[in-house]
Amino acid sequence: MSEQWTLGFVGAGVMAETMISGVLSRGSIPPERVVASDPNPARRDELSRRHGLRMTANNREVAEAADLLVLAVKPQNLSEVFRDLTGHIKPTSQVLSIVAGASLSALRRGLEHHQVARAMPNLPCRVHRGMTVWAGAEGEGAARVREVLMGMGEQIHVEHESDVDRATAVNGTGPAIVAEFVKAMFEAATYLGQPRELAHETVLATLLGTAEMIRRSDVHVAQLIDEVTSPGGTTSRALQVLKEGRFSAVVTGSFDAAYQRTLELGQGLERKLSDE
Ligand SMILES: NC(=O)c1ccc[n+]([C@@H]2O[C@H](COP(=O)([O-])OP(=O)(O)OC[C@H]3O[C@@H](n4cnc5c(N)ncnc54)[C@H](OP(=O)(O)O)[C@@H]3O)[C@@H](O)[C@H]2O)c1
Structure with missing residues (x-):
């Protein structure tokens, strides 16, 4: 992963900031290669001041820039995010969703994009001692997902998505x-x-x-x-x-x-x- 790539976040709440601070502290990517969107202007100012990122209110701008696009919104906001992003994700981009309950097939359908991974992080990620179980992705996309997740603690890739559902109960709860x-x-x-x-x-x-x-x-x-x-x-x-x-x-x-x-x-x- 020596070449420059861009990391994007749609939704810049608690989990997005946890991922951002983790990946920046590992030095895996410079802040100027991270872009995030959020509807709240105060939140955008806060994150750009704290981490030096590019912040925007426009989800499409993130989708068009990101090589790894993280969906970090609440489940109830997912359909509006699908409407914003469909047709605007770079064809080579890897999507990573941390939205609880959203299956790989629902994400692929909603985004009209095939390269999708799904992860379940947990609360100790906030102190970089978390455990994230994830499924989907291969090749370079998987390497980027792993790099971002490692900033929050341990991560385990599983073959079957049903193990992410079980992890929601075990390491999530x-x-x-x-x-x-x-x-x-x-x-x-x-x-x-x-x-x-x-x-x-x-x-x-x-x-x-x-x-x-x-x-x-x-x-x-x-x-x-x-x-x-x-x-x-x-x-x-x-x-x-x-x-x-x-x-x-x-x-x-x-x-x-x-x-x-x-x-x-x-x-x-x-x-x-x-x-x-
Ligand atoms: N917190 C955890 O420990 C944890 C663990 C595992 C998985 N998760 C999953 O992670 C996801 C995010 O959780 P969180 O705790 O980070 O939630 P959060 O702090 O509420 O962050 C979500 C952010 O998305 C913003 N948002 C709302 N609608 C949006 C839209 N249409 N486009 C772009 N941004 C939008 C919200 O702004 P407003 O606040 O202004 O609406 C908020 O800043 C959830 O799906 C949750 O299931 C969380």
């Missing part, structure tokens, strides 16, 4: 579920009388340390749990309470609810786009 668990741990530590600051530090260090240990281990997580559980000990008592509360079943149920909702939203969006 995951941060809220983990945060809920962290909140419960803070409350539990406070209940035991641990000072708040100490609870804050110990809970987060335990969480990050455990995740890192599991990542580095080559044995199944169940074996790691077994290793720290001595018969009649403290961990054994704690795990018994989780089992009685159907902890695993509740977590599975909540991921499954998120997955079913992802499918519902995708089907709803598909219906809306084909009615228009």
